[in-house]
Structure formats: C-alpha cells, structure tokens
Amino acid sequence: MQVSKDHPRYKSLVVREMMSKMVKEGIVTPTGMIAHGRGEAFDYLLGERTTENALNAEETAVALLLKASKPVISVNGNTAALCGKEIVHLAKMVGARIEVNLFHRTRLRVDKVCRHMERAGAKGVLGREPDALLPGISSERANSTIEGIFSADVVLVPLEDGDRAEALVKAGKKVIAIDLNPLSRTAKAASITIVDELTRAIPNMITMASSLKADPERRRRLIEKFDNSENLAESLEIIRARLEHLAQEGKA
Amino acid sequence: MQVSKDHPRYKSLVVREMMSKMVKEGIVTPTGMIAHGRGEAFDYLLGERTTENALNAEETAVALLLKASKPVISVNGNTAALCGKEIVHLAKMVGARIEVNLFHRTRLRVDKVCRHMERAGAKGVLGREPDALLPGISSERANSTIEGIFSADVVLVPLEDGDRAEALVKAGKKVIAIDLNPLSRTAKAASITIVDELTRAIPNMITMASSLKADPERRRRLIEKFDNSENLAESLEIIRARLEHLAQEGKA
Secondary structure, three states: OOOOOOOOOHHHHHHHHHHHHHHHHOOOOHHHHHHHHHHHHHHHHHOOOOOHHHHHHHHHHHHHHHHOOOEEEEEOHHHHHHHHHHHHHHHHHHOOEEEEOOOOOOHHHHHHHHHHHHHOOOOOOEOOOOOEEOOOOOOHHHEEOOOOHHHOOEEEEEOOOHHHHHHHHHOOOEEEEEOOOOOOHHHHHOOEEEOOOHHHHHHHHHHHHHHHHOOHHHHHHHHHHOOHHHHHHHHHHHHHHHHHHHHHHHHO | OOOOOOOOOHHHHHHHHHHHHHHHHOOOOHHHHHHHHHHHHHHHHHOOOOOHHHHHHHHHHHHHHHHOOOEEEEEOHHHHHHHHHHHHHHHHHHOOEEEEOOOOOOHHHHHHHHHHHHHOOOOOOEOOOOOEEOOOOOOHHHEEOOOOHHHOOEEEEEOOOHHHHHHHHHOOOEEEEEOOOOOOHHHHHOOEEEOOOHHHHHHHHHHHHHHHHOOHHHHHHHHHHOOHHHHHHHHHHHHHHHHHHHHHHHHO
C-alpha cells in the first residue's frame, strides 16, 4: 500500500507497513502486531516523545549494562523488526551478548530471527540451541542458554511480557525493560523500566554509551540515585497531565 | 498455543489467538491486529467495562438506527472476526443493511469477509460490487454501493479510521462510531461515539433494541438530549481518574 506523506499519522503508517511485511516473512507474529498496537496507544498518550524521566532511565540502564559482568540483550520478533541494527550497535558499545528468545517459538522462527539479526551485523547470536531452562515459566520462553541469559547478571528485555520479566528478576538478574505501558507487570517487575518507544530509546542509549564509558563517576551516581517506582510514577503523571490537557482542548 | 486459564489476561489472550487465526484465514490483516492492540490499551485504561456514558451512547445509537430510513452497518475484517453473528442480529433488530468495506481491499478479501458474514447468518450482504464512490477519500475505502452506504442516512461504523468517518459525515450522513480511543479523529468526527469494546457494545445494543422498539417517546428524548462532545469528555475523564487511582495504588 502507498502511504501519503500528508497523512497525519505518516510515521506510524510507514512502521505499520514494515511490520506487516515482517509478519509475511515470519519474523513478527500476528499477536506481536497486537502488542505493537498497545504500544502505539501508550506512546500516543505520552505525546510520542522521549520524556525526561525516560532519558534518565535510559542513561541509568546504560550505566548498569556497562557495569555488568555478563550483560545480555534478549531479542524477540518485534525488537528484531523494529531496530535490529541499533540493537547490534548497542550490544557492541556495552559488550553485551544477543540472545533470541521468542514467545511463539518454533525452530524455524528462531532461526529466521537469528538470521535477521546476523544480517543486521550481529556476531555469535545465541538462542538457536538452548541448553538451560529458566525456572518459573511454563511456556517456551523458559528456553535459554548457559552462555547467555541463564548466566547473565544484567538482561535488557525490550518489549517483554510480564511472566518472563518476573521470572528473570526471581532468578536474581537485574532486568532492564523497555515498555510504553508504565502500568504493565513487566514495567513493575523490572529493575529499570524505560517508558519510551523502542526506536527512540535504543539510539539514545547508543549515544549515551559513548560518553558514559569515559565517566565511571557519573555511572556510579546514576545507578545509586535511580528509583524505578518513582520513575514509573513520573511517567504515569505525564500521561495523566496530558489527558487532562487534551480533555481541556476537546472542550474548548 | 495453549492459554492457561490462570493467566491474568486470559480473556484477552483467547481473543488474540482467535484473531491470529483470522489473519491466517485472510479475514483480518496484520495492520488490523495493530488496531486491535490500540483498542486493548484504551480498554485497559477504561477498566475493561462498559461505562455509564457508553451505555447512554449505545442506547442513543440504537434509537437513531431505529429512526433512520436507510440505516447501514459498515463491516470490516476486525468487526467480522470479533462479532459477526452479533452484527447480523443487531442488523435484523433495527432493519439495517450490512455492507463490507475494507481498508486493505482486494476482491478476494472482500469476498472472504462477505462469506464470513453470510456464514454468521447475514442475508443480502453488500460490498462485493461497489457502484459508487464516496467523495473525499483517496483510498479503496471510497468504494460503496448505491443500495447501501452511498444512499444511507445513518451509518454504524465499528472500528473505523478517521478519514472515512470524516468523509461519511461530510457526505451528510449521521455516523455512529464504536471506538475505544475518545481522542481519535473518528471519535471526534462521529455524530455518536460509543467508547466501548465492540463485543460488549453490540450485545448491549441488541438488548436495547427490543425495548426501544416499543418506546418511541424514549427514542425521541434520547436523541434530543445526546451531546457527543460532552459524552466524549466524560470518557476521557473516566480514563484520567482511573490513571490517577492507579498512580496512587502504585505509590502505596
């Protein structure tokens, strides 16, 4: 389909068409599209911009990834589709491994997402041959690798579901989530929740990584000061205030 | 996939799996899934229940459909998938025609959605052979039939996009929208906007139709009293108040 550039939702429409293509290729699942839509709604309520508290969460997350001894970025279909290249870049910057973990797992689909990440430049992608099970998850997402997520101390999980985020925390890992819904179970369970849209958050984090690498004192302070429930409450307050503003506008 | 009944989002998960199947059958498109996800997010913010002002909008909508001389229900893939049977039932109750109109239109897909509605019991479904173009829409959705939407005075458009809702209003029709986002262009353009989830709204409207049929005085009063922007403001206020409540809960 051709999308007119005049359309008020041009950017969203272009991303939607790209995601549709990814469904046909088997990278994204139909239910992954529903999750994308939920994100769109929350992003709309946030004003489709990176808020100040999201920036703070992003910078703290980068500091934590740099501090980690075994950081891993967990990649699912939506993440691969939306920003595969940027994930590869960030992984290099912070020295993290990439592991593919899917909600709707089949060998074929895992291989497709791994190859997608490899085409985006990733080396040594984990996930094709899981050799450990994360406790506390009944579904296929329990699959993990000893080299990767199973032994990781810090895991970045963009677009994760609540069950797995909670299980990762229970397994003693620091969990960094990227989730546009500040009320989700994932958002509440994570150690650091970035309430921002993925394709805005990851490039921000790449930029931050270069300067934070040279500044251990700032890294220390960021981690020390960060309070996730406070940060989440701020995101919620931003949405609430925006709704109030939009309601006023509607009346005027 | 097997969905455990213990899962906190059991009902949503079952609907998601059904919608996934509908994508495979070609009834629902991948971008239709994104729209479903946006709806899920707003429904979550509304508390996943029919609010009092939604009930009022539903009853007024039924009154308007009963008053209409040529009422038509416009059906797209998501509507057919989510509540084909109920739409057929409502159409019979209010004497409305059913016309299939798709954002992603191909002859094959129109035929699939029409057949889906016919299997749900619909007779004389329109839309396979459009013979008129609704002015003001550049896309395929301009297609309409003289027997149906093109000549209708009242059109019920569940899950409509902004462009088409605006074009229908400009064409002089009374438009009833069902849209969970009270801030959408569709919600603002419509004559009556029902801010409720489709599978709750349509059964409510079926029940209302039986009692309203026998009560012309109530029908008249409902239509006279209804103010759409006031009703929308109430939905927005409900979401805002709920966010405030959830934010308090989060802090506690």
